Amino acid sequence: MxxxxxxxxxxxxxxxxxxxxxxxxxxxxxxxxxxxxxxxILNGLERSLLETYNHHHRPVKDENQGLIVLFFAVIQHIEEVNEEHQTMTVHGFQYLLWNDEYLSWNPEQFNGVSRLLMHSWHIWKPDLILYNAAGQADDSIRYTFYQHSWVESNGRVEHFPMFRYKASCKFDFTDYPYDVQSCPVILGSWNYNLKELDIRPLDRKPMLNLFWEDEKVIVSGWKVIDVHMNVSFWNAMTDQERSQWPPEEEHALHFPLIYIWIKMERYAPHFTISVLLPALVTSFITVVTFCMASFNKAVVLLAFNLLLQTVLAEDMLFQLPSSSASIPRIVKYFAFNLTATVFAMMSLVVIETVRHDGHGVNHCRILETLWSCFSFRRSTSSGATVGLETTEDPSSTDTSALNKENSRPRSTWAWRVLSPNSDTLNVIKFSLAIALTTLYLIMMIAYLR
Structure with missing residues (x-):
């Protein structure tokens, strides 16, 4: 109803x-x-302004006079961050303000009209280009060409060109995946030096106005955390830049450059569960094997651990940027973990071999030499017996026991030290476990902080 x-x-x-x-x-x-x-009236005003106007020349009546252009930028969207090519595509618009001495009129002669909207391709504009462009500038030129400009009766011109820049960056993936990258958008004039065109920022901090800020804050795995701007002066003769204002006699050699820095941090919420936690678990398994009583179970566990680390390392390397100049810390930790696992397996095999073959098998020549070096004893001549020093009284020693000990081969010292009846093997294994644990802690502090 x-x-x-x-x-x-x-x-x-x-x-x-x-x-x-x-x-x-x-x-x-x-x-x-x-x-x-x-x-x-508007058409007549525009015809009178453009009748003798040349948009190819700087809008100054004195050729020695410099033209000041105020610059401001608004970042609206980060389209893509390409880690492999180290590029960034950004959208937004600029605000340019300057004074055109040939675009002024008396409002009383045109029925009080003091503001006019004109086609930007009819008037002079600063030729700002992207110095660190990673691709063709067709998009930025097209967007700038079809924009309009506001012109006031006193010659004040306001231009709002939109842009789509694909800038080249220099990324450092050492702290992956907790890395923070800063990529600049470098803008400057290609035809006019500092003496002819002075570009000054209207504000040191550009405006960051991302659409759908609450819903779309992460783009290509990156989050924009800060945007700032600074001015640099590039010397075309020496190919050097300086942040301070150059002397007046060197203005003709310098070109002003606008740096728009976009600071981003990587967004990797699943890294701790998918990469970091498995790496810590495999490290713990490597240390635990030294405390296992069964040699066979320890070797099988180490072999499984080695296979697991290989699979995890392959998956992690697949996620890493291929253009990384420096090795990330997490990769170094994985390499150390893999090396420690192999070392643990070899150590257990050597210890177990000495434990079972120490009864009369002469296989410890190298260990005997190392033992002699550390104990500051000289090797005896061929066929001489080598025994352990004792503090007991020789008179109280059983003669048969001494003859039995002296009848053993040159590796008797190794059998005594590494005999199954002593706790030396357990002490060695425990020492290796403590050493590996200490190294793991150092690597965690150095590479996983």
Whole structure:
């Protein structure tokens, strides 16, 4: 019922309006006729300004006079961050303000018109280009060409060109995946030096106005955290830049450059669960194997751990940027973990071999030499026996026991030290476990902080 009432009301209003136009046909065209003189005034003003205007020349009447251009930027969207090519595509618009001495008029002569909207391709504009462009500048030129400009009667020109820049960056993935990158958008004039064109920032901090800020804060795995801007002066002769204002006699050699720095941090919420936690678990398994009583179980566990680390390392390397100049810390930790696992397996094999083959098998020549070096003892001549020093009285020693000990081969010292009846093997294994744990802690602090 309510819907029908609204329809009837709209039909009644439309019928009344049509009837009024039939009774007063001249009144409907009153607004159009009032606009015609205003449009003619604007067209006449534009023709008078552009009659002798040349948009290829700087809008100054004195050639030695420099032109000051105020610059401001608004970042609206980060389209893509390409880690492999180290590029960034950004969208936004600029605000340019300068004074054109040839675009001024007396408002009283044009019915009080003091502001005019003109096509930007009819007037002079600063030739700002992207110095660190990673691709063709067709998009930015196209966006700039079809923009309009506001011109005031005193010669003040305001230009709002939109842009789409694909800038080249220099990324450092050492702290992956907790890295923070800063990519600059470098803008400057290609034809005019500092003496002819002085570009100054209107504000040191550009505006960051991302659409759907609450819903779309992460783009290509990156989050924009800060945007700032600074001015640098590039010397075309020496190919050097300086942040301070150059001397006046060197203005003709310097070109002003606008740096728009976009600071981003990587967004990797699943890294701790998918990469970091498995790496810590495999490290713990490597240390635990030294505390296992069964040699076979320890070797099987280390082999499984080695295979697991290989799979995890392959998956992690697949996620890493291929253009990384420096090795990330997480990769160094994985390499250390893999090396420690191999070392643990070899150590257990050597210890177990010495434990079982120490009864009369002469295989410890190298260990005997190392033992002699550390104990500052000289190797005896061929066929001489080597025994351990003792503090007991020789007279109290059993003669048969001494003869039995002296009849053992040169590796008798190794059998005594590494005998199954002693706790030396357990001490060695425990020492290796402590050493590996200490190294793991150092690597965690150094590479996973």
């Amino acid at each position: 309510r819907l029908h009432f609204l329809l009837y009301l709209l039909l009644f209003i439309e019928f009344s309006h049509a009837k009024e136009e039939e009774e007063n046909p001249d009144k409907s065209n009153e607004n159009i006729t009032d606009l015609l003189p205003y449009q003619e």
